[in-house]
Amino acid sequence: MFAKSSNRVAVVASAQTSLKSRWANRQHVDLISEAVSAALKGSGLRIEDVDFVIDSGSDILDGRSISNCGFLGAMGAHHKEESRVEEDGLWAALYGATKIGAGSAEVGLLIGYSKPSEGDVSAFYWSQVEPFYQRPVGFGHEAASGLQAQSYLAEHGHSEEIFADVVAHDWAKAATNPWVETDDVPAADAIRASAVVAAPLRELELARAVDGAVAVVITSQRVAERVCPTPVWITGIGTAIDQHAFARRERGSLPAAKVAAEAAYKRAGIGDPTKLSIAEVSASSAATQLMVLEALGLASPGGAPALYRDGSEIHLNPSGGSLPADPIMATGLVRLSEASLQLADRVDHAPAGATSAVVHGAGGVGMQNHCVFTLEV
Amino acid sequence: MRDVAIVGTGQTVHARRRKDVSQAGLVREAVDGALADAEMTLDDIDSIVVASGPALFGAVNQPEKWLVDGLGGHMKPVVRITSGGGTGLAGALAAMNQVSSGFADKVLVVAYDKLSEGALQYQISTLYDPFWGREFAVGIMGFASAYWKARIETLGHTEEAAALVSVKNHKNAFRNPYSHVRKEVTVEDVLNSRPLAWPIKLLDVPPISDGACAVILAGDDVVPQVSAKPAWIRGMSYYGEADNAANRFMLQSVPLQLAAQRVYKKAGITNPRRQFDVAELQEPYTNFELSYYEGLGLCRTGEAAALIESGATEMEGDIPCNPSGGCMGANPIGATALIRLAEAALQVTDKAGERQVPGARTALVQAGGGWANLRGVAVVGADKN
Amino acid sequence: MEAKAATPVMMRGEGLGSAPGENPTFAGRIELPYTLTTGRAASVFLAELANHKLVGSRCEKCGDVAVPAQDFCAACGETTAADFEVAPTGALTGFTATPAGVLAMIRLDGADCDLVHKVLDAELADLEVGTRVAARWAASPAGSMLDVEGFEVSDAAAAGEWPQPFEATADVEPVLEQSYDLRLDYDHAFGPYYGTLFDGIATSRRIQGVRCPRCTCVLVPPREYCDACFVRTEEWVDVADTGTIKAFSVIHMEFVGQVREPPYVYAEIVLDGSATRLIHSIGGIDVEEAKERLHTGMKVRAVWKDAEPTGSLEDIDYFEPVFD
Numbered sequence A: 001m002f003a004k005s006s007n008r009v010a011v012v013a014s015a016q017t018s019l020k021s022r023w024a025n026r027q028h029v030d031l032i033s034e035a036v037s038a039a040l041k042g043s044g045l046r047i048e049d050v051d052f053v054i055d056s057g058s059d060i061l062d063g064r065s066i067s068n069c070g071f072l073g074a075m076g077a078h079h080k081e082e083s084r085v086e087e088d089g090l091w092a093a094l095y096g097a098t099k100i101g102a103g104s105a106e107v108g109l110l111i112g113y114s115k116p117s118e119g120d121v122s123a124f125y126w127s128q129v130e131p132f133y134q135r136p137v138g139f140g141h142e143a144a145s146g147l148q149a150q151s152y153l154a155e156h157g158h159s160e161e162i163f164a165d166v167v168a169h170d171w172a173k174a175a176t177n178p179w180v181e182t183d184d185v186p187a188a189d190a191i192r193a194s195a196v197v198a199a200p201l202r203e204l205e206l207a208r209a210v211d212g213a214v215a216v217v218i219t220s221q222r223v224a225e226r227v228c229p230t231p232v233w234i235t236g237i238g239t240a241i242d243q244h245a246f247a248r249r250e251r252g253s254l255p256a257a258k259v260a261a262e263a264a265y266k267r268a269g270i271g272d273p274t275k276l277s278i279a280e281v282s283a284s285s286a287a288t289q290l291m292v293l294e295a296l297g298l299a300s301p302g303g304a305p306a307l308y309r310d311g312s313e314i315h316l317n318p319s320g321g322s323l324p325a326d327p328i329m330a331t332g333l334v335r336l337s338e339a340s341l342q343l344a345d346r347v348d349h350a351p352a353g354a355t356s357a358v359v360h361g362a363g364g365v366g367m368q369n370h371c372v373f374t375l376e377v
Numbered sequence B: 001m002r003d004v005a006i007v008g009t010g011q012t013v014h015a016r017r018r019k020d021v022s023q024a025g026l027v028r029e030a031v032d033g034a035l036a037d038a039e040m041t042l043d044d045i046d047s048i049v050v051a052s053g054p055a056l057f058g059a060v061n062q063p064e065k066w067l068v069d070g071l072g073g074h075m076k077p078v079v080r081i082t083s084g085g086g087t088g089l090a091g092a093l094a095a096m097n098q099v100s101s102g103f104a105d106k107v108l109v110v111a112y113d114k115l116s117e118g119a120l121q122y123q124i125s126t127l128y129d130p131f132w133g134r135e136f137a138v139g140i141m142g143f144a145s146a147y148w149k150a151r152i153e154t155l156g157h158t159e160e161a162a163a164l165v166s167v168k169n170h171k172n173a174f175r176n177p178y179s180h181v182r183k184e185v186t187v188e189d190v191l192n193s194r195p196l197a198w199p200i201k202l203l204d205v206p207p208i209s210d211g212a213c214a215v216i217l218a219g220d221d222v223v224p225q226v227s228a229k230p231a232w233i234r235g236m237s238y239y240g241e242a243d244n245a246a247n248r249f250m251l252q253s254v255p256l257q258l259a260a261q262r263v264y265k266k267a268g269i270t271n272p273r274r275q276f277d278v279a280e281l282q283e284p285y286t287n288f289e290l291s292y293y294e295g296l297g298l299c300r301t302g303e304a305a306a307l308i309e310s311g312a313t314e315m316e317g318d319i320p321c322n323p324s325g326g327c328m329g330a331n332p333i334g335a336t337a338l339i340r341l342a343e344a345a346l347q348v349t350d351k352a353g354e355r356q357v358p359g360a361r362t363a364l365v366q367a368g369g370g371w372a373n374l375r376g377v378a379v380v381g382a383d384k385n
Numbered sequence C: 001m002e003a004k005a006a007t008p009v010m011m012r013g014e015g016l017g018s019a020p021g022e023n024p025t026f027a028g029r030i031e032l033p034y035t036l037t038t039g040r041a042a043s044v045f046l047a048e049l050a051n052h053k054l055v056g057s058r059c060e061k062c063g064d065v066a067v068p069a070q071d072f073c074a075a076c077g078e079t080t081a082a083d084f085e086v087a088p089t090g091a092l093t094g095f096t097a098t099p100a101g102v103l104a105m106i107r108l109d110g111a112d113c114d115l116v117h118k119v120l121d122a123e124l125a126d127l128e129v130g131t132r133v134a135a136r137w138a139a140s141p142a143g144s145m146l147d148v149e150g151f152e153v154s155d156a157a158a159a160g161e162w163p164q165p166f167e168a169t170a171d172v173e174p175v176l177e178q179s180y181d182l183r184l185d186y187d188h189a190f191g192p193y194y195g196t197l198f199d200g201i202a203t204s205r206r207i208q209g210v211r212c213p214r215c216t217c218v219l220v221p222p223r224e225y226c227d228a229c230f231v232r233t234e235e236w237v238d239v240a241d242t243g244t245i246k247a248f249s250v251i252h253m254e255f256v257g258q259v260r261e262p263p264y265v266y267a268e269i270v271l272d273g274s275a276t277r278l279i280h281s282i283g284g285i286d287v288e289e290a291k292e293r294l295h296t297g298m299k300v301r302a303v304w305k306d307a308e309p310t311g312s313l314e315d316i317d318y319f320e321p322v323f324d
Ligand SMILES: [Zn+2]
Pocket: C059, C060, C061, C062, C063, C064, C073, C074, C075, C076, C077, C078
């Protein structure tokens, strides 16, 4: 996969805490250590075997600076190589994969976590906006999502009814996922009746922020073949960022996601991504989820709603995706964990016979930054 | 799996406050310097790693999302690494892995902090657990001075020895055109300076600076096309230690020793004092430099005071430490570790101007952050391993 | 892979002002003052708002334009500067309403790109793509983006030809700095470990740690995993309110956000029976005397406040040295 390395990198184990609106009786460290210990359990690897830890979390969400520094023990990172990637956890996976690809380590532990219930999700996003032009007018995550949805509908002549189909599909999938806490699984009608919060988007059409942690163990080929009966191979990685000023970006599509996907497919030698078995993608809203699927080449521009209306060859978000459960900073790494567990057939919600997957994570207001992985068993 | 070299470096003119540039403009100034040094343009860069201190330093969360426009990062891989004071080296390590694996051929690492924007000590105090200790925290200074006091008692790292570090680094900073502080001081000046967190006094502490540094890394097959004088990264590592682990040893830094062990092994360093021609150490307080001498094996445990007193770490000594002036010349925290790496690269490529250690071919770099629990080490050489 | 069930432990709760059955949280607040530097282009853009001018930048290399003016071309990275002026009128290209109000993408007359701003006094139903708007200028400009309070629906056509070359107004001082206050509020969960610890402190001045079954060390504050061993801690253990000084220093400096008045003695203390550090202060001794008489390894004991307990480290007023 890497141009200058013959080292293959495999996902050999992963685990997550339950993802829920509020883990009222757990600290960050409690969630993190729970995910890490669960990932190692039964993996054939012990904490002593882990060479390095790369973690994703947010100082602003955590309410403490350099928060990794205080969480090293819970992460199993004591006296290990460690770094914090302050971006969605899929970039931690990128870092870990290059480290193993470079041959400088064999076993990496990747961690993503957050507890948005303790802080202010809006502030997490508006604080990412430059403070002179956009921040003073109240621009943030909700407004970006609404504007993207409006442009998407206008560019393709769709009705806003399509969004509820996407959300209903993902919540129904999430209901089959034991790690997503779903008290009520809203049907399309209920979604269409929920309050408009970022016109034209309704409350349930925006991703639900949840608390949780995920841990993923990646290894070299040598270690994977020794410890894991069904290693899941990372075959491609791509990432790209869009410009900062939201008003000057494409609003009805996600060109950076397209560039990231094309880079990943090129590395993996994937010519036709619609032949992949599984897509586990992240999105801030039902509208951007459609845009992500199009950017990944799984549908033509404006064609993604048909994947929900008419059914799709590729299994879309068997885990439920990020709309029912968005553990900000961990969301993309949860997708990687999920796709790996599904490909290795270690979860009940795994689609039968799946052999390959595309995994997507994003960061920033209006999904400015994108990362794409491809996997196969 | 290929060797990686530094093919360009750039720094801003560091200052207490750079009112003329935004955070983005500050960063760009360093990038322009690195591109000019490497004779490249932004178009040549495949991937960008941004490193900076905590978001609270600049009131912008995930600031790479804003800086990307000034980095020419549109549609490229851009990611930010944050790891406290040593984050510049942590960022370089991420970039090194990108190049070594072949994920990218030419990676721009840029590190910065614009500390004049906010209230630094309080910002640093937010490192502490909100339940446990934040109310008593004094940035990291209270902590750093407390363990220095313990080292004074046990290892003889005296106030006078630390003052010599301040004198040396101030003197060296005077020769560095990027320095923010250009003032020679005497041992008496340091000892008589105002106590901030006793035994730490004003002149034991580096300035608070606005500044940025940029470094361009390239893979060995690309290097001949882009640089006649590469500085090879012969080893680099960054270790963590749980801050409040049981019986955490505070007199020497275990993660520093672990990082040094790993890097020395890779680079074939068995006698650091003899094999290194020069060292660039990130000393947020003078006493840390003394501790690093021991942790990095430049002298034995308890001999740091004797080492500085001997003059060995002066410009004319056998192991000059911080010919750049170290943090004492400028301390834009997030950039500081990358500045150490850039300075080491300048040394081994004979580009360090007035602060050049004659004939330097192998340089030691040290960086760190947090509660002295994040520690990085690198070896940079004119030759490959 | 199954995440394990919650361990039933005593939770911080009754007697501390929380409703029964709830998991109380610790209210954290980070409140920080800043003076931000705006940069070349923004300093001009913001200054010219007082003159009712809206300034953009154009990239000489690739032709990309930006309104407001930017220091760098977002498309190619080239350095740019305030270069042309656009009209204070334009048309909406997109809009949304959030609880914060109506925000829109506005294509100003003479601009080839959009900017984001508020639409004032409008309902969504009044708006469509193409709706004409005009800037409403603030009565007292402050060098901020809000010197345009927002845009209001107006069928006014653009007055004159746009864009126009930008010429800086005479005697305009660039807005190089803006003061900014950041406030972030948190409700931190105590969790079972801190909850038990702080409940014990509040109810009976009892300090509890947990023991690691592998290294047998007692950890305070208690935590689920031993940092060094990454093994689940098992046993709750009471530790003393006496201990030894691991390290100390004397704080003379003052800084924003400081809780105690300097000078005071900062100390890291290992409580008897534990193997971890507790950050607190040492009192009952003059600070100059402390520099002479305190040393690492010295015994100290907690002096508890004679007040209603709050269930935090603040319930200990300070630690006092025990001289042999
Ligand atoms: Zn351009």
